Amino acid sequence: MLPNDPEPVPVFVREIIDHVVEAVRAEDPPRVRTLLNDLAQVADQTALLLLRSRLHDDLTSDRPGLLPPTR
Structure with a gap:
């Protein structure tokens, strides 16, 4: 959850975001x-x-590739 935001990002959306970051890293x-x-x-x-x-x-x-943990 981002500061001052009442709604957390759903797990399935976080998973898509994780995959985007991985794909960007992999070019x-x-x-x-x-x-x-x-x-x-x-x-x-x-x-x-x-x-x-x-x-x-x-x-x-x-240390690219080490993503911060999701909450």
């Missing part, structure tokens, strides 16, 4: 595109902010 544009299309069907603003945060954390981490 797999077709998979990224497919996953983003899937995410667009179910994501709300909170989920999109979580995706942004997860991508930023992964790309700026000195």
Whole structure:
């Protein structure tokens, strides 16, 4: 859950986000595109902010590939 947000991101949406981050890391544009299309069907603003945060954390981490735990 993001700060000041009353609704947590559902587990199945978090799983899609995890897969997007993995596909970006693997530099797999077709998979990224497919996953983003899937995410667009179910994501709300909170989920999109979580995706942004997860991508930023992964790309700026000195240990890429280690995603923060989901709550």
